[in-house]
Amino acid sequence: MFEKLKEVEARYHQLNSQLADPQVASDPNTFRKLAKEHALLQEVVTTFQRYKSVEGEIAENRDLLSEDDDDAIRQMAKDELERLNPELDALALTLKRLLLPRDPLDDKNTYLEIRAGTGGEEAALFAADLFRMYARYAERMGWKIEIVSTNETDRGGFREVIALIEGDSVYSRLKFEAGTHRVQRVPDTESQGRIHTSAVTVAVLPEADDVEINISDNDLKIDVYRSSGPGGQSVNTTDSAVRITHLPTGLVVTCQDEKSQHKNRAKALRVLQARLLEREREEQRQEIEAERRGQVGSGDRSERIRTYNFPQSRITDHRIGFTTHRLDEVLGGNVDELIDPLIAHHQAEALQNLN
Numbered sequence: 001m002f003e004k005l006k007e008v009e010a011r012y013h014q015l016n017s018q019l020a021d022p023q024v025a026s027d028p029n030t031f032r033k034l035a036k037e038h039a040l041l042q043e044v045v046t047t048f049q050r051y052k053s054v055e056g057e058i059a060e061n062r063d064l065l066s067e068d069d070d071d072a073i074r075q076m077a078k079d080e081l082e083r084l085n086p087e088l089d090a091l092a093l094t095l096k097r098l099l100l101p102r103d104p105l106d107d108k109n110t111y112l113e114i115r116a117g118t119g120g121e122e123a124a125l126f127a128a129d130l131f132r133m134y135a136r137y138a139e140r141m142g143w144k145i146e147i148v149s150t151n152e153t154d155r156g157g158f159r160e161v162i163a164l165i166e167g168d169s170v171y172s173r174l175k176f177e178a179g180t181h182r183v184q185r186v187p188d189t190e191s192q193g194r195i196h197t198s199a200v201t202v203a204v205l206p207e208a209d210d211v212e213i214n215i216s217d218n219d220l221k222i223d224v225y226r227s228s229g230p231g232g233q234s235v236n237t238t239d240s241a242v243r244i245t246h247l248p249t250g251l252v253v254t255c256q257d258e259k260s261q262h263k264n265r266a267k268a269l270r271v272l273q274a275r276l277l278e279r280e281r282e283e284q285r286q287e288i289e290a291e292r293r294g295q296v297g298s299g300d301r302s303e304r305i306r307t308y309n310f311p312q313s314r315i316t317d318h319r320i321g322f323t324t325h326r327l328d329e330v331l332g333g334n335v336d337e338l339i340d341p342l343i344a345h346h347q348a349e350a351l352q353n354l355n
Contacts, residue, residue: 004099005048012038012045036107044098051091058084097347106172108206111148115160117180119198124157126183126308127200129331131161134174136333143167164207171206176342177335178204178305185310195311199304205288215273221245224261244268251275306338320345 015038018024025031057080064077114131116123138145144166151159165174181200186193223243241256242264253275255268306317313327315338322341324330330337 001096001099005044005095008041008044008099009048012041015041040102044095047091047094047098051088051095054084054088054091058088103172103175105175105206107169108171109164109166110170110174111162111164111203111205111207112174112177113160113162113203113205114158115201115203116158117199117201119183119196121153121155121157122183122185122187122196123198123200124153124159125155125187126181126198127158127161128156129183130181130200130202131158131163133331133333133335134165134177135163137335138165138167140333141167141170141173143170171204173339174204176339176346177202180304182304182307183310184307215246215269215276219247221247222265240264242268244272246272246276249276249279251279317342 015034018034019031019038024034061077061080061084065074065081112131112134114127114134116127119126135145146164146166148162148164150161153159179202181202182197183200184195184197187196221244223245225241225243240259240261241254242261243252243254244265245252251272253268253272255264255271305319306315308315308327308331310327313325314323315325315327315330316323317338320341322338324337326334326337
């Protein structure tokens with residue numbers, strides 16, 4: 001671990017120098033990229049420096065305890081060691097946590113999709129409650145939220161609402177919110193005062209990057225032939241028409257608009273790139289749809305990650321057995337109360353797997 005920490009510290013100091021370079025500062029994209037990396041490493045380096053400082057203090061106090069004959073100084077050293085040793089252990093644990101592999105998607109902007117499951121109008125009303133909760137949380141976090149589409153009910157609920165949330169570390173904070181959320185409360189239309197149980201599904205999807213299409217020449221079969229006009233009439237006596245076959249996919253593109261073979265080839269390649277890009281995006285959409293289905297299940301009441309019980313003002317996360325009775329505060333946007341224990345649990349499991 002300490003070799004890794006030394007590498008991180010060296011990289012941090014390198015970034016300090018690079019960020020102070022006027023040439024780097026004049027390039028906004030490079031500066032932004034380096035500044036982001038610098039910010040990610042700063043907590044690790046600060047914690048490591050404190051660890052080394054505490055380690056040094058412990059060594060000094062151990063020397064005093066073993067070498068000094070003054071009882072008062074020895075007692076002072078003993079008291080210091082009782083204070084410093086637990087701090088060193090806590091710092092070591094923090095460093096292990098900070099060195100855990102980061103999810104490459106954590107910094108992505110995120111699509112939040114909320115849909116009413118079983119429970120009819122009551123489920124739709126709770127879907128609206130959840131959306132307001134996440135919108136208030138986004139505002140607290142300084143994120144930008146943009147509604148992509150909604151399907152509202154007559155009473156102000158949502159059969160479905162989709163929003164894009166943009167900001168720092170959005171996906172890292174929201175990714176554990178995916179699944180079925182169950183609500184237990186007395187609907188306004190319930191005259192007997194009976195508690196109804198409904199369900200809402202939440203999907204949390206990182207924004208997909210545009211796919212870059214790099215075509216290898218080895219994947220192409222290029223045929224040239226004479227272009228022809230209507231009815232087979234030849235319009236060119238040279239082999240200027242181009243047919244490109246993309247061997248891995250079988251896609252075929254032809255172009256004979258230009259008299260120049262090179263221009264036809266360039267046009268055909270651009271068309272092929274566009275088609276391959278669309279193909280990649282479609283595969284991406286299918287993967288996202290598969291992920292969505294995996295996240296939300298069927299929307300049945302029995303499939304739940306969390307239950308919101310209004311009569312008891314209680315929220316229970318069934319994945320980690322966490323319960324809070326601050327339902328109003330959470331629905332008001334204090335979602336950290338639910339998210340922080342989930343992240344801590346995930347990190348504890350990851351640390352355990354390292355041992």
